[in-house]
Each structure stands twice: as structure tokens, then as C-alpha cells.
Amino acid sequence: MGTITQSKRQLAWVFDLNKCIGCQTCSVACKVLWQQDKGTEHMWWMTVNTQPGRGTPRDYETMGGGYKDGVATPGKLPSPEEFGGGWDYNYDEVLRSGKGRTAHLEKIAGSKTWGPNWDEDEGAGEFPNSYFFYLPRLCNHCTVPGCVEACPNNALSKDPENGLVLRNEDVCQGAQMCAQACPYKKIYFNPSLGISQHCIGCFPRIEQGVAPACVRQCPGRAAWIGFLDDDRGAVSKLVNKWKVALPLHAEWGTKPNVFYVPPLAPVPLNPDGTFNEGGERIPLSYLKSLFGEQVGGAVDTLKAEMDKRRRGEASEVMDILVMYKWEEALGGFDRDPAEIVWSTNGAG
Amino acid sequence: MALLLGLTGNWGKQGTGTRSWAISGLDGGSFMRQKGRPGQDAAREWVTNLAKARRMLTADDPTLTLEMVTYRAAQMAAELGGLGRMIPPAFLWYYQYGYKERWNNPDNNDPSMKRTFDEYLNESIDRGWWDSGLAKTYREVVPRVLFEAGGNMLRRQRGGQRLLLDKLWPDLKMIVSVDFRMNTTGMYSDYILPAAQHYEKMGNSMPSVHHLNFVLIDQAVDPPEDVLNDYDIGIGLVRKIEERAAAREMLQFTDRNGVQHDLRDITNKLSMDGFLLDEERRMDETIKDDAAYGILPPDSSLDVARQKGAIRWTGWGLVGHGLGQASTIKPDETHNPFRWHTEDKMPYPTLTRRAQFYIDHEWFLEAGEEFPVHKEPPGHGGPARQFKMTSGHNRWSIHSMNMTNNILLNTHRGEPFMFINNRDAEAKGIENGEWVRVISDVGSMQITAKISPSVRPGQVIVYNGFEPYMHREWYSQADVEPGHVKWLGLVGGYGHLQYRPLQWQPVPADRAVHVDVEKVS
Numbered sequence A: 001m002g003t004i005t006q007s008k009r010q011l012a013w014v015f016d017l018n019k020c021i022g023c024q025t026c027s028v029a030c031k032v033l034w035q036q037d038k039g040t041e042h043m044w045w046m047t048v049n050t051q052p053g054r055g056t057p058r059d060y061e062t063m064g065g066g067y068k069d070g071v072a073t074p075g076k077l078p079s080p081e082e083f084g085g086g087w088d089y090n091y092d093e094v095l096r097s098g099k100g101r102t103a104h105l106e107k108i109a110g111s112k113t114w115g116p117n118w119d120e121d122e123g124a125g126e127f128p129n130s131y132f133f134y135l136p137r138l139c140n141h142c143t144v145p146g147c148v149e150a151c152p153n154n155a156l157s158k159d160p161e162n163g164l165v166l167r168n169e170d171v172c173q174g175a176q177m178c179a180q181a182c183p184y185k186k187i188y189f190n191p192s193l194g195i196s197q198h199c200i201g202c203f204p205r206i207e208q209g210v211a212p213a214c215v216r217q218c219p220g221r222a223a224w225i226g227f228l229d230d231d232r233g234a235v236s237k238l239v240n241k242w243k244v245a246l247p248l249h250a251e252w253g254t255k256p257n258v259f260y261v262p263p264l265a266p267v268p269l270n271p272d273g274t275f276n277e278g279g280e281r282i283p284l285s286y287l288k289s290l291f292g293e294q295v296g297g298a299v300d301t302l303k304a305e306m307d308k309r310r311r312g313e314a315s316e317v318m319d320i321l322v323m324y325k326w327e328e329a330l331g332g333f334d335r336d337p338a339e340i341v342w343s344t345n346g347a348g
Numbered sequence B: 001m002a003l004l005l006g007l008t009g010n011w012g013k014q015g016t017g018t019r020s021w022a023i024s025g026l027d028g029g030s031f032m033r034q035k036g037r038p039g040q041d042a043a044r045e046w047v048t049n050l051a052k053a054r055r056m057l058t059a060d061d062p063t064l065t066l067e068m069v070t071y072r073a074a075q076m077a078a079e080l081g082g083l084g085r086m087i088p089p090a091f092l093w094y095y096q097y098g099y100k101e102r103w104n105n106p107d108n109n110d111p112s113m114k115r116t117f118d119e120y121l122n123e124s125i126d127r128g129w130w131d132s133g134l135a136k137t138y139r140e141v142v143p144r145v146l147f148e149a150g151g152n153m154l155r156r157q158r159g160g161q162r163l164l165l166d167k168l169w170p171d172l173k174m175i176v177s178v179d180f181r182m183n184t185t186g187m188y189s190d191y192i193l194p195a196a197q198h199y200e201k202m203g204n205s206m207p208s209v210h211h212l213n214f215v216l217i218d219q220a221v222d223p224p225e226d227v228l229n230d231y232d233i234g235i236g237l238v239r240k241i242e243e244r245a246a247a248r249e250m251l252q253f254t255d256r257n258g259v260q261h262d263l264r265d266i267t268n269k270l271s272m273d274g275f276l277l278d279e280e281r282r283m284d285e286t287i288k289d290d291a292a293y294g295i296l297p298p299d300s301s302l303d304v305a306r307q308k309g310a311i312r313w314t315g316w317g318l319v320g321h322g323l324g325q326a327s328t329i330k331p332d333e334t335h336n337p338f339r340w341h342t343e344d345k346m347p348y349p350t351l352t353r354r355a356q357f358y359i360d361h362e363w364f365l366e367a368g369e370e371f372p373v374h375k376e377p378p379g380h381g382g383p384a385r386q387f388k389m390t391s392g393h394n395r396w397s398i399h400s401m402n403m404t405n406n407i408l409l410n411t412h413r414g415e416p417f418m419f420i421n422n423r424d425a426e427a428k429g430i431e432n433g434e435w436v437r438v439i440s441d442v443g444s445m446q447i448t449a450k451i452s453p454s455v456r457p458g459q460v461i462v463y464n465g466f467e468p469y470m471h472r473e474w475y476s477q478a479d480v481e482p483g484h485v486k487w488l489g490l491v492g493g494y495g496h497l498q499y500r501p502l503q504w505q506p507v508p509a510d511r512a513v514h515v516d517v518e519k520v521s
């Protein structure tokens, strides 16, 4: 079994669910950068799903893993069908075979019943009081990473300088114990290489002072990265000082390092079309099921800070969340990747 | 909406937020041909002459504002063929594609349409409202060549591909599709000229008044195999025309407007003696001209654009699209349109020279639309049908670009889908993800159902852009839409309601089309 060696510092992400527009730019940026080789067709280290929803892999929240009272909980290995996607299409048949209208573009590989974003924009509730929001997810680079501990080959470790959970692919034997142990189900299997793979936090970029692709590409200005102990950084301020950014499913016990600013929503409508001022469109109980009891406080803080701005008063929280300059998202990892000569041996 | 904003004083001032979108012009590109020779002196001479010409337009009415003169100039340019004689396509559809019957069907129209569509159309032409739009042309001229660049008519044509394939295609001698996508129209073309996509060539993003920036898109990778920059495709064709014309000793060509074109030396004429053939030089010249026209700061160039990525505009230039914003761009302020009118009290370019909502045109009076009013959607599609189909842009690709790209398909259902309310789906026994048939009076398509309580009961939503060949049978949303033109769109000759290319003209309004949804057995 692998052992967790704690790192000196910890990198963390924050996503503002009020600003995420579900555009998938982060997931496509990640996919294009890291998962284009054979064997990675079905992989999406970064995913954005509509909540409430079954997510990816399908119903991952019911699959177990993580820790209860410090003891590892058994977890399920998601099947390829549950991950879904991995689609390829009959482009040749449609465009070049001369069959005309008798052949339309169809999936010829991958899951028939699910995809990484299958239930997009479905959500819950009843019209007109329906609701949904987007939840970007990647490996949480946990402080107590169940995956690291579960690996029989010691292939996983936390980087001592930044806490990213890394995989030595030369050592990994594809045992997939990590994938069972991870409660977030963010580890994929590469059948071509016979190993597991997951988000490495764009480690080679971090080494060069460049923010991960998901953060740097986000057009919604909804994502931040930074060291959790950097008191002046946006991440630390949102997580530690203002406590408006919370981890997903903290009860799973892995101390995740991706944090979320919970979504607010307009009040619901009464049957006569008037505003139900005291009502909740997104039930607080649902938010608590994702972000824990503290979410109520976070929502209250957000509302109070928004009110301050409406009254023309200053608000540090709102200034951070607005993100006047996009470089503020990068936590100091603001080097332009275009100016770096990248090579496969890592020299910059 | 505009009325509400007007009545509540919510336009033409900072902080009011809502405003209309318009694409502006980057005159450097638009006027490249007109200025005649390389260099910014030529650009400045052209703009001085244009300004003089526009002043002449005010001779009969010195009270005309810059905006009004610009619109008048655009209209005259249309009349004189300065804009290549664009024809509002509604007339082509009416005379040649078989829309006449649909537009005359009273079931498809608002009950306040008192006469037949034919009568309105003929009257609008007889009264000369569309003279500059050459409305009558398509009565006589039968199109022989279809040359489209990025158009994909067989997907986009509201009213459906069937009309085009049955009525237009048999007349065509040659169909050419220039595109970076392998699209449905390409599948029905004689020639496909593959064009470079973004990042495979140099370009700039849409000059939108929302961001007020010139945004350079530099070439990142070479285009694959035999793919060319669209400019090079155009020049290649011009070269060939020049060569063939010389071989056939056909030195001149008279177009349908009776204008003669000299076919000798056209490659040089169109490329400023080769100056514009080089992509970098062409872009640099465009940017420098934009600066000469006052749209970008004086020191702008390709180098500067490369360094900064984006250069903020400093002015609107000469074309009406930008000037219609009627506000001065200030360096450190957000932009709100109409401040010339609200703050500087400059008259609006309307009939009354005020913010005008009352249109006392006889047709508007007859229809009870002299003021903006709410009317129920007309019965187009079939008034008794259960659902109303609306559309919108999808999220995952920009318009229809990359619609069939494998990676993007993997970010959603990976096949064309239609949103339907959960209760409606339940009542019809439709499962999430199941293929269904959507039917209107003009056609039907097959598509998968996506069930969401966020859809209003009775509504179905289909994002536009799915390629017909992604659907079973190759029929898509546009094949269910009737492509209806509202008769009031034929009004002209009234103050600000005058034909100007790309602006006021009859256009289809396929909103809330009546459809039925059935399970595919």
C-alpha cells in the first residue's frame, strides 16, 4: 500500500458556480492538451456537469471510496459504460461512401447510454421553478488522497512542493485500486498502455510558472488557482478568510483541494406568477448534500456582500469574485505558455 | 423591450446595461479596394473624398446629421451598385423557390394581414420601395451558378432544403462550396474548395461592439494538405478567369446590371499589383488603414496587434454599422450606444428625428402595429399543432462551427437533440434520449428528445446548427420551419424604413413554429 507524504505547500482550485456558464472550455482545453492519444478516447480529466444530475461516471456519488472516520471505505470501480462517451463516428460512411441520405452520422464506438455530459441542462424542479447549475470537476489533489494509499505499487505520490497528486506511469501496473478508492471517480483506465491515468494539475506547466489549462482558458472568469497558504491570494481569501468557497463532499474524508462558491438563484414564483420572496429555488438541503452544513453560512456571506455593493460600499469578496483582471485567477502562475519552448524532457 | 427601455430612460447612459448588438465595420478591410493603392496616404485621400461626397449629400438638407448622411450614402451606394448589387433574398425565394404559396396561406399569417401576400408584395414593388434592391430581377433571371463561401444553404435555409433541391438545384449548372467544414451543402456540390479554418490562417475576430476590440487571430498551424486560405482561393479563381478570358479573347464581361468589367489584368487590379497577395502584408495594411480611418490608435500595426493580442477601438470609422452606435468611444469607459442622442441631443435618424415608436405607415395602421403590440404567434407550421418550436445558439460550438467535431460531440449528447418539458414527455410516453419525429405542415425531421423541467410546457427547443446529415433522413430544424416572411417587412419609402443592404428588408421570422412531436415507431 502506498503511503501519503505530506507536501510543504498545497495548490488549490476555486470555481465560482455563479459564474460558470458550462461552456466546457476548461474540459476541452484539458482534453486537447492531455488526452488525445490512443487509449484516452473516453477520458475527460476535467468535466463539467449539470447539477442536480447523475454526473460522470454515472451516479458516481453512490460508488463509495474515500474514508469514514479515518478508515478507508470500499469503493466501486466504474465500468466503461458508466463513464460513457468515448464516441467515434462513421464520418467515412457518411461523407465518402456515396450512400447519400441513407447513412447519417452515428456513433460507432463508445457507450450507447451515457456520456461525460449526458444530462446537461436537465436539472430538477418543476417549471417555472426548475433549477440547475454547472459543476466543473477535476482530481481534487486531496490532502488525504485515498488513491495514493490504495496503490499496491506505490505509483502515486503527492509532490512535496505543491501537493499535486502525481502518478509514476512507469511504476503503475494498472491495478486500478486507486480508481476504486477515489470517491470522486476521477481516475481513468488506459487500455492501450495498461495503466490508470488522472489529472496531474498540469504539473509541467506549474513547474514553468504557467497556470493549468482549465484555469487559464476559462472565459467565464470562474476559476482560480493558488497556494492555500498564500494569505494575499484569491484562493486563500475565498477559502480561509471569507469561507465562501467550500469543498465538494467533504464527508468523503479525503480533504479535497478544489473548492466551490455555491450557486445562488432567483426566488421561485408563486402559482399566480408573483415572487415567492421567502422561498428557495435551489433547496438549501440540496446544496448541503454537496457542500456540507457550512454552505448556509457561505450563501449568507455572499448575499450580504452583494448587498454591500448594491449600497455602493466596498466588498473584498465581490472584488475577488468579479475578477477585474484575468491574471488574478492565476495565483502567480502567470507566465505566458507561448513564450516557453516546450520539450518532452521537461526543459523549459 | 426597446419601448420599455425607452420609456424608463434606460438607454443612452452609463450603467444601464441592456443594449442591442451590432457588428461594426473595420473599414480597413472594407475599403481596401476603393482606396486604390498601398499606403495610408491613399486611405486618407479616400476618406477625405468620401467625406466630401457625403457633404454633397447634405446640400438639400444641411440639418442632416452624420448618422443620417451615412445611411443615405449606404442607400445610394446600393442604388448605384457600389455594394455589388445585393438583392434581398426574399424576392428570390418568392419568385423562384416556391415560397409564394406558403406566404399567401392565411393560416400561416397573422389575422391582421388583410390582403394576400401577393398584393402587398406587388404594391411594394410598384411603389418603388425596393427599386434599389432589384426586387424584380429574379422574376426574369434564373440562377445558373451557386457559389457559396461558408454558407451551407441546405442547413440554413428556413423553409427547408426540399424547396431548394426541388426548385433551384435542377436549374443550376455549377455548385461550388468554399468551406472549412464538410457540410451538407458540400455533399450536394460539384466542387468543394477546402478553406483554412481559424488558426490555420491569419484573421481577426468579429468586430463586435460588445468588446470594442480589434482581436488578432494569428496563424498557429499550417492548413492540412490542399487546404488554402480563402483569400488565396479567391485569387486563384481570379487568376484562372483572367487566363481563360485571355485564351478565349473575351476581354470584357457585361454583368446583369449592364455594367462592363474588363477581364484583363484583374489579378493585379484586385491585389494592388500583387501587394496584397502576402498574408502578413495584407493584415498589416488593413490594421494601418483602420488606424488611418480613426478606428484604431495611430501607431497600430500587425506588430502591435501581435504584441497585445487585442487593440481597443478609438472610433467607428465610416460605415453605418458602427456609427449607428451613436456614442463616442472613450478610453476608460464602458460603451453605451445612443449617448449622442441622449447627452448631446443630436436628432435620431428616424422620420421624426426622435426616438420613434409610432409608425403611421398605412400598412402598420391597418395591421394595428403602429405601436409595438403583443400578438400571439401566427399559425405558421399548422395552427392546430400542439407545440411551439423555438431555437437558439448552442453552447459548445460557435454557431455551426465544429458541429461535427468529435471532441465537441463528446461534450454533449453527441447527436442532435431537442429539449422537451418533463410533463409533456411523460404524457407522450417519450423517454429521455429517444428518437422522435417533429412535424409541421411543411416537413418533418427526426431528432432525439432531451427532457428538462426548465423547458416551458408546450415548447420545444432545438439549438440551431446541427448538420442535416447528423439527423436520420438528413432533415433538420430548418426543414420544419416554414420560412415565413412578415408582410410588414416589405414596407419601404417611409422615413427610417428604407431598404439598405444588410439592414431593413423582408426576412423570415421563424419563431414559435407550430409543430407536433411523435414517437418514432
Ligand code: SF4
Binding pocket: A138, A139, A140, A141, A142, A144, A145, A146, A147, A148, A165, A181, A182, A183, A184, A185, A186, A187, A198, A254
Ligand atoms: S480526487 Fe481522487 S484521484 Fe484525486 S487525489 Fe483525491 S482521491 Fe486521489
Ligand code: SF4
Binding pocket: A015, A019, A020, A021, A022, A023, A024, A025, A026, A027, A048, A134, A136, A214, A217, A218, A219, A220, A221, A222, A223
Ligand atoms: S471554462 Fe470556466 S465557465 Fe467554462 S465550463 Fe469551465 S469553469 Fe465553467
